[in-house]
Amino acid sequence: MKKVLACAALAVAALPACSKTYIPNTDVEDTSANRKVVAYCEEYRHAVEDKDVGRLLVMASPRYYEDGGNTNPEDDIDYDGLKDYLTSTFVKTQTIRYEIRYRKVTVSENKRVFVEYTYSASYRIPGLKGEEWKHTVADNRLELIPEGESYKILAGM
Structure with missing residues (x-):
């Protein structure tokens, strides 16, 4: 009986060594590579909030x-389309609050980094009846590629 209790105590004591640690306020494992990715995504989040x-x-x-997540090519957007959207529609948005809960970071064999997250966006837009508040909560995924010491966003904005 003493051997069983000793083995059980040893197993319980070893559990913390096996558990993963996470970057604070995320569901992402705490590694230097993941911290770098999350820091980059935070730069993106602040750029959105700052317009x-x-x-x-x-x-x-x-x-x-960006393929719009469907088979309709009319809502696909490339870099020029993104630039047009940001300089025409996005700039009209006012008072943006953009919060992100990072869920998962994965790296593919071809070095693409996929960042899965849930966002909460609140913003004001001009409307027919004056300014309108909008609020959205949704899941999204940024696709990044390494470039030098940083990244570039391939899709997901």
């Missing part, structure tokens, strides 16, 4: 392409 179109365009890859 910093120039910064967002610098963060986007010239190969940016």
Whole structure:
């Protein structure tokens, strides 16, 4: 009986060594690579909140392409379409609050980084009846490619 209790105590004591630690306020395992990815995504989040179109365009890859998540090619957007959207529609948005809960970071064999997250966006837009508040909560995924010491966004903006 004493051996069983000793083995059980040893197993319980070893559990913390096996458990993963997570970056605070995320569901992402705490590694230096993941911290770098989350820090980059936080730069993106702040650029959205600040309506910093120039910064967002610098963060986007010239190969940016978004398929809209469906088979309809009319809502697909490339870098030029993103630039047009940011400089025409996005700039009209006012008072943006953009919060992100990072869920998962994965790296593919071809070095693409996929960042899955849930966002909460609140913003004001001009409408027919004056300014309208909008609120959205949804899941999204940014697709990044390494570039030098940083990244570029391939899709997901």
